[in-house]
Amino acid sequence: MTSAPARVPAGFQTGFAVRPDLVVEAARADDVRAAVADAAGRGLPVRVHATGHGLPGAIAGGVLISTRRMDSVEVDPVRRTVRIGAGATWGRVVEAAAPHGLAPLNGSSPGVGAVSYTLGGGLSLLAREFGYAADHVRALDVVTADGTPRHVSPDSEPELFWGLRGGGHRLGVVTGMEIGLVRAGRLYGGSVAFDGGTRNGGHVIRRYLEWTRTVPDTLTSSLSALRYPDVPQLPQPMRGRYVLSVRVAYTGSTAEGERLVAPLRAIGPALTDSLREMPYAESHTVHNDPPFPHAYYGDSVVLGDLDTERAARVLELTGPRAPMMTVVQLNHLGGALAVRPAVDNAVPYRDAGFLLRLLSPLDGTDVASVRALYAEVTDVLAPLALGRSLNFSFGGGDRTEGFHDARTHQRLAGLVSRHDPASLFGGSYGVSRDGR
């Protein structure tokens, strides 16, 4: 273990100041135990950092435990499980599982930390076929606020086992996790992009929503809408254009995949079409998330359902005439996401039909202006809204309302007060970027 007053690890999110009193670079679980026990003894709040993709806001004071050196990944191909350290990224887990024809339930971006993603539920590329990543956790190791390392499984700590899977990050510092892998050596997927200009966006989203009502539970898809900047790094058809892309991942045969996406291709002329058979190790190309660190704010609305009128209104608000660049992502939910695992967990809103995510780069704008736009979007969606998604809140600070339904929230609050009565992990994150 190394600790220092000022060596703050670089993170993916650059929009919020990270200024702890002390940084602990943990190399093993015992370093985490010692850091938590020491912080608890001194009454200092504890924050955890793996890659910085999900930083909730500024960090002012306290102890920051960086887990990035705890990045072990050990696949057991016979049991079809992988044991990962707290700092492992999805890219490394995919790479280690692929030679065995196996895959984890990773998301769009290989740089995201696998542990925090899973604690927040984990919406994967194959979500509708296999459910939430949290549904596939076999066991966890966690250091709770009293400095005790606990092995958490259905038998040893059933209540923590329920809460850590989908309940989030306030129950302790997870030092490792064992998760189940699925058989997926290959997949049919990619994206097909359409010009969203001259009111074509409303047409594309209407056809997309109609299509989602026809596809089998084994097909997972999402739609993104954004105005691309006019920069030479982008493929020519995208530059400076408002583009709607449908992203697809399907483990069925390529012939069946081609048949299922035919109605999508019939929406209109495509700007680009990358739908194809691919090894699962290339699954990060389905979304092609930007890999470079930047400043962003983001929030989401979990929806029971979505009609075309409201969807089109959201595009009007967030499209080319919006006050700042805003990426809209609409995930089709349902399928296995609606099915509770054999050993229940704290993942909420199983009956949701869609998740609408908003993300805005913070260059040239400020958090208050972004929030004002998001409030307009939220108003449009309010009659269909169930809550918000824990994993897709970026820069929201301590604003946790809506992450869980009332019953789940109450049960989680009971767990937190039992294991962290002094609020070691749940205190204020300090002020956000614009002082709010």
Ligand SMILES: Cc1cc2nc3c(=O)[nH]c(=O)nc-3n(C[C@H](O)[C@H](O)[C@H](O)COP(=O)(O)OP(=O)(O)OC[C@H]3O[C@@H](n4cnc5c(N)ncnc54)[C@H](O)[C@@H]3O)c2cc1C
């Ligand atoms: C580009 C991008 C793509 C994404 N794609 C998806 C996706 O496809 N599906 C999906 O579900 N989510 C996705 N997310 C959201 C992501 O899963 C969450 O933001 C997640 O919290 C990021 O974890 P991290 O370790 O990478 O980030 P960090 O910022 O390092 O961690 C986020 C928070 O998690 C907590 N935490 C971290 N490690 C631990 C630990 N060991 N124990 C306890 N708490 C811990 C801390 O509170 C920390 O502030 C994406 C995010 C981005 C930015």
